[in-house]
Amino acid sequence: MGRCECFGECHRGHDGRCAAVHGLPHPETGSKVGLTVAHLDHTPENCDPENLKAMCQACHLSYDAEHHAETAARTREAERAKWMTPLFPLPVVS
Numbered sequence: 085m086g087r088c089e090c091f092g093e094c095h096r097g098h099d100g101r102c103a104a105v106h107g108l109p110h111p112e113t114g115s116k117v118g119l120t121v122a123h124l125d126h127t128p129e130n131c132d133p134e135n136l137k138a139m140c141q142a143c144h145l146s147y148d149a150e151h152h153a154e155t156a157a158r159t160r161e162a163e164r165a166k167w168m169t170p171l172f173p174l175p176v177v178s
Contacts, residue, residue: 087138088119094143104140113142120144126151 088102096102096112103111106119122139123130126148139147 086119088117088140088143089138090140090143090147093124093137094139094146096143096146102140102143104142106140110140110142115141117141122147 086106088104090098090102091100092098094102098112104117106117108117109115110117117140119138120141122137122144124135124137127135
């Protein structure tokens with residue numbers, strides 16, 4: 085209890101279970117560990133215990149990195165599309 089539950093899902097390269105303990109310096113980064121709740125399917129509404137895992141910040145951020153990149157790309161594209169309106173209305177062709 086109080087220890088990161090990641091067994092390598094984060095792809096950070098630790099062997100076996102992550103050694104980070106809540107409130108202590110992280111064994112790799114040296115920063116104070118704060119355990120976070122990772123939603124393994126990246127769906128915050130899904131709070132089934134099988135979908136949740138306590139992870140240190142480093143493992144959680146690494147685990148979510150690809151999902152965050154995809155979400156950011158969709159957000160950027162939506163923002164660009166919002167501003168890509170034509171300066172002049174296009175003629176309607178019948």
